[in-house]
Every structure is written in structure tokens, then in C-alpha cells.
């Protein structure tokens with residue numbers, strides 16, 4: 001449904017995006033993750049046909065996003081990272097303007113969305129908070145019932161309740177067969193909605209991962225408190241995977257074999273022990289920190 005083939009944009013300062021290649025299947029929710037300045041918005045702007053690539057191409061529903069940009073912009077639901085509203089208008093007037101441009105007549109779904117996101121459409125946009133503007137943007141992206149929706153940081157500015165309403169909306173639309181690409185900093189959001197995610201860093205794709213695989217790769221982290229310095233030294237030489245330590249506390253990661261861990265730990269005088277799951281954020285952070293590493297098959301995998 002969405003295809004990027006070696007998409008490259010080099011700005012005059014040498015920054016940009018380089019050889020971005022991935023596909024998003026119909027009915028898939030695809031996350032696009034990366035730190036500030038990684039190239040998420042630049043990639044998305046190409047997908048919406050706002051920018052001409054230096055090299056490579058991208059397509060949505062078999063339409064070249066640059067050559068067929070008018071059709072793309074009419075068809076695809078889009079929430080920009082920074083929404084440029086016509087400030088003199090009310091939310092409703094803005095939505096009506098967009099609907100007119102798209103030739104959209106039926107307002108039933110629009111009104112349902114307004115109701116769900118609970119905002120006063122009669123408020124002038126210039127008086128709206130960031131979160132309220134974001135809600136108008138979300139309604140604008142979904143109201144014409146598009147098959148493909150592209151969202152740049154959709155939950156920024158939304159409070160936790162509204163974030164939940166947004167996640168439910170995405171899951172509902174996904175069940176109807178809609179295709180999504182969304183950039184995000186929020187791993188919880190990605191975890192709740194996405195099937196796969198690409199990680200971008202310095203304009204390059206570092207990895208494309210199945211979210212469910214990542215969840216299975218999660219390790220359990222044990223925080224233990226030992227009795228003395230000598231034990232801490234011993235622990236560091238025990239073969240266990242000690243992620244960090246300070247004073248008499250140490251954090252140990254375990255994946256799969258708990259028996260070996262328990263046997264080794266039985267040799268120590270453990271004064272306290274607590275366990276937690278490694279969250280996806282910690283898994284993804286390995287990519288940010290080390291840029292991903294290649295396994296024997298030559299494919300990128302997280303350092304988990």
C-alpha cells in the first residue's frame with residue numbers, strides 16, 4: 001500500500017534522508033520512530049508529495065507521491081507535525097474548508113469524531129490550546145474515511161485520556177482494513193497500535209522490526225541488593241548479564257533460563273530482589289545508542 005524505494009533527500013547543508021526503503025502492507029499500522037532531527041517529518045513530507053526526492057521514489061496505492069501529488073493529497077488522511085491553520089477561522093470553518101476541497105458531502109463521520117474528541121468546534125483556532133488544535137487536525141485527517149492515513153506525531157499535546165481515545169480510533173480503523181504510517185516518540189503508543197516499526201537515525205533506517213517479535217525478545221530485569229562490596233565484585237564475574245550497578249545494588253537481565261540465574265544467585269546473600277519487564281523503549285534505545293548491530297545473517301537486530 002505504501003512503498004519507499006531508496007528515497008533520498010539531501011539538503012544543501014548535507015542533512016536529509018538517505019536510501020529509505022520499506023513497505024507498509026494494506027491493513028497494517030506501521031510506526032516510524034526516531035529521535036529529534038532523525039528525518040521522520042522529511043520522509044513523511046515526501047510521502048505526501050510536498051517534496052521532490054533527490055533520488056529514489058515513494059508510492060501510495062501505486063501512485064507516485066511526487067508525480068501524482070494532487071491525487072495523493074486528496075486521498076490520503078494526513079496530520080502534519082506542525083499544523084498551519086488559518087487562524088481567523090473556527091475549528092468547524094476549517095474542517096468545512098477542507099471538506100469542500102476534498103469534495104466531501106456527508107458530515108456524519110466528522111460529527112462523530114468531533115463528539116469523540118470532545119472539543120468545541122465554534123472556538124476560533126487562534127484561541128485554541130495545542131491539544132485542541134491537535135484534535136482538529138486528527139478529525140481533519142480521518143473525517144473523509146481515507147484508506148491510508150499518515151500521522152506525524154499524532155498524540156503530541158494530547159492528555160492521557162485523549163491519547164486513549166486516539167489509540168482506540170486507530171485500532172478500530174485498522175480493523176476496517178485501513179493502512180497507517182505514524183511517526184512517534186511515544187513507545188507506549190507504538191506498542192499499543194503498531195504491527196511493525198522502522199527506526200530512523202541520522203536520516204538512515206537502522207531497523208525494521210515486528211512489534212510482537214520485539215515483545216517476545218523482552219528480557220526480565222532483576223534488581224538485587226547484595227550484602228557487601230566483595231559480593232558485588234563476585235557478581236560481576238559470575239557470568240550473569242549485569243546491566244548496571246551502584247553501591248550494593250545491581251540490575252541483571254535474564255532471558256529464558258531462570259534456573260541458571262537462581263542457582264548463581266543462591267551463592268549470594270541477597271537482601272532485596274525485585275523484577276520488572278524491559279519495556280520497548282529500552283529495547284529501542286539500544287538502536288539509538290549503538291546504531292543497531294548485525295547478526296550472523298547480516299540483518300539488523302536489536303542488542304537485546
Ligand SMILES: Nc1ncnc2c1ncn2[C@@H]1O[C@H](COP(=O)(O)OP(=O)(O)OP(=O)(O)O)[C@@H](O)[C@H]1O
Pocket residue numbers: 011012013015016034035036037038039040041042043081
Ligand atoms: N528544508 C530543510 N533544509 C535544510 N535542512 C533541513 C530541512 N528540513 C529538515 N532539515 C534537516 O534534516 C534533518 C531531518 O529533519 P526532520 O524534520 O525530518 O526530523 P524529524 O525526525 O522529523 O525530527 P523531529 O522529531 O524533531 O520532528 C534535520 O537535521 C533537519 O535539520
